[in-house]
Amino acid sequence: MSQLEIEDVTKIYGAKRDAVAAVRSLDLRIERGDVVALLGSSGCGKTSTLRMIAGFESVTSGTIRVGGRDTGRLPPAGRNIAMAFEGYSLYPPMTVRENIGFALQSARVDAAEIRRRVDDMAAMLEIGNILERYPSSISGGQQQRASLARALIREAGMHLLDEPMGQLEPQLRALLRGRIKHYLKERGCTVILVTHDQTEANALADRIAVMEGGELQQYATPAELRDRPANLFTGTFIGEPPMNVIDAAPVLDGTRVRLVLGEGVSLDYPRDAFGEPVVRVLGEHPRVTLGVRPHAVRVAESGAPARVVVNQWLGDQSHVAAAFAGATLVAVEHDRVSFARGDTIRVAVAAEDLHLFDATSGKALAHGAEVVA
Amino acid sequence: MNDGAAAPGATDAGEGSLESAGRGESEDRETDSVAKLSLHGITRRYGRETVLDQVSLDVPAGGTLVLFGPSGAGKTVLLRVVAGVVEADAGEVLIDGRDQHGIEPEKRGIGMAFQNFALFPHLSAFENIATPLHSRRGEGATRAERRDTRTESVERVARLLKIDHVLRQSPGALSNGQKQRTSLARALVAEPELLLLDDPLRNVDAKLRFEMRLELPRLLADQGTTVVYVTQDYKEAMALGDRIAVLVAGRVEQIGSPEDIYLRPATKRIATLFGDPPINLLDVDPECDADGPYVTLSGRRYPLDPALAVAVGRQCTLGVRPEALRFGDASEPGAIPVTVEAETPLNEKVVDLVTTVRGREILVSRPAHLSGPASGEAHLVVPMERALLFERASGERIRPRGGSPGSPDTDAGGAR
Secondary structure (H helix, E strand, C coil), rough: CHHHHHEEEEEECCCHHHEEEEEEEEEEECCCCEEEEEEEHHHHHHHHHHHHHHCCCCCCEEEEEEECECCCCCCHHHHHEEEEEECCCCCCCHHHHHHHHHHHCCCHHHCHHHHHHHHHHHHHHHHHHHHHCCCCHHCCHHHHHHHHHHHCCCCCCCEEEEEECCCCCCHHHHHHHHHHHHHHHHHCCCCEEEECCCCHHHHHHEEEEEECCEEEEECCHHHHHHHCCCHHHHHHHHHCCCCCCEEEEEEEEEEEEEEEECCCCEEEHHHHHHHHHHHHHHCCCCEEEECCCCCHEEEEECCCEEEEEEECCCCCCEEEEECCCCCEEEEEEEECCCCCCCCEEEEEECCCEEEEEECCCCEEEEEECEEEE | CCCCCCCCCCCCCHHHHHHHCCHHHHHHHHCCCCCEEEEEEEEEECCCCEEEEEEEEEECCCCEEEEEEECCCCCCHHHHHHCCCCCEEEEEEECCCEEECCCCCHHHCCEEECCCCCCCCCCCCHHHHHHHHHHCCCCCHHHHHHHHHHHHHHHHHHHCCCCCCCCCCHHHCHHHHHHHHHHHHHHHHHCCCEEECCCCCCCHHHHHHHHHHHHHHHHHHCCCCCEEEEECCCHHHHCCCEEEEEEECEEEEEEEEEHHHHCCCCCCHHHHHHCCCCCCEECCCCCEEEEEEEEEEEEEEEECCCCHHCCCCCEEEEEEEHHCCCCCCCCCCEEEEEEEEEEECCCEEEEEEEEEEECCEEEEEECCCCCCCCCCEEEEEEEHHHHHEEEEECCCCCCCCCCCCCCCCCCCCCCC
């Protein structure tokens, strides 16, 4: 039994001609102990989904089951869910300490125990120095962490977190992400977090549900999203720098596969680099869209020529953009490289690093030698 | 790492004089040629608060200077002083060597773009871009000729910024990215010799910000414009600046090339502001024995660069960037035992949070394609040659005396 089952859920706001479908036919299963991120830009349906799970919004059609129980008539308080929501604010007349410990107090946990657990939680989220203050006298970022602390300290069936780290200063982000992930995993918490920030989703989540236009685009682990994007949207949405995208016309002969790009440039491979199933798919498509992750672009001794447009060193990696086949190709190097604007470099992409998408629908056709079923 | 590499306009690593944290910087450089923009001792107070404190810097013609700092550091006020919209209480602004005191903003030959775009809502994109051209009457030209030149200029810059297809639309109908490009086009259209950009990519999404970050240097180089660029994003600062001035609480804390700032930060704070994940800071107390100066981490002796002997007996903080650390074997010299608490993927990297036996937290990053331990016990190798040493109380970096090859400092005798 899954901890959460969302079956064919649709959410429509407004009526008749003004009706807007915020979520369409969503299916999602979340297992106990999983951390799942709902990821998408504003208006993608992620927050509506979270609010339906919490019980703040009704479901237009479909079913949501928590721990096997249909939530249709279950009020928010009956769902055993801990929440950190924007607008689900701290109680102003209580100190930060009282806010964080409130649920434990209601559960009649021993006062000394509450004190210890609040102190631990506050230390983890770096708010130990503001525990005796009132919400109105702390910054927005601190309020957000206090609200997160109040949710995380609870032992609940599920934790729902809405943009939990949106306001965190960059210097704290990496550390807190690590600590929070460790905390969630150690306790086996089941978590759904909503975010528009892919780095946050990738850092914390076991699985990510990518949403766009109210529809689920893909539900997979961060590694799968990187290596096997289901469509061009997911492929280019996930990844920083974004995936390179180039149109190509496949030309096949007995031994070779040639992908003809713009300006007379082509990528040339032996047939067995792809394998016959992928070659067959290429044969059925006069045009495809190629996707190449920036880290998979190899700057090599031989290969197709590209002209360096810019080389930006960011301290721990270099981003090199080059004019290539009428498009711009971005390569990431983890070492510092010395290319200057105007230099000609040679680039190669291994067959296994090529993502092939349908030129019209954007649906993934193949990843390397693997045909998408 | 390839030391011969160059970020745009990176200065020679040997140029130690740049490190003097903004103090005396203008004497060290550009003495033989007049800078496009020079600021001398700019001070500005609002009530009792000093928002700009003795800011001095030079920007050579055609160069890009990034003003970087946390919010409230004074970056925007400084930009406004240069533009002439805000007057300084003390100090002078020189453009091409001429004091700008009393010169109206529109007479300074400056183009500006802002983070909130500041477009006129009732004008089309075309008319918005054309606004700086109205005040410049071509002498002797007929009205029709002026109009043609105007149209030509707007269309040229619009093509450059890929907004030529939306010129007839009003700002309300444009996407954020198009608004931002329109605002940039307006700043560029009159071909100003000095361009002030106030965090222009702040309000556009991550993908577009990345695209623009790649495009902007070429655009600016093609125009030959001198640029002052304000940002809070360290990656933007590193990518776009020939030099970066780090502004903290109204003062220039360091000015130098991206390489200076990242590899030889003047202070602990600057080291922390650049890099994601941020630099690890570990308190250490350097000691000395017969083999030379050293620090102790998890009970292990780590030899210090002999040139850092000045640090012995002082309370210090060791700074090690996450990408400089690596996992290794227990048998490797200097390997310390750690526990991997969590692994968090970050873009093309993987970041591990580890704790030492004493419970100190350390972030370690590696390229995503390299494998490493995701949890449990491991050993960490700390490369002292890539570590930085700061005085704990003041936060100032302790610079090697005499220098030594392989250390981040290649400048000789640079201690202040």
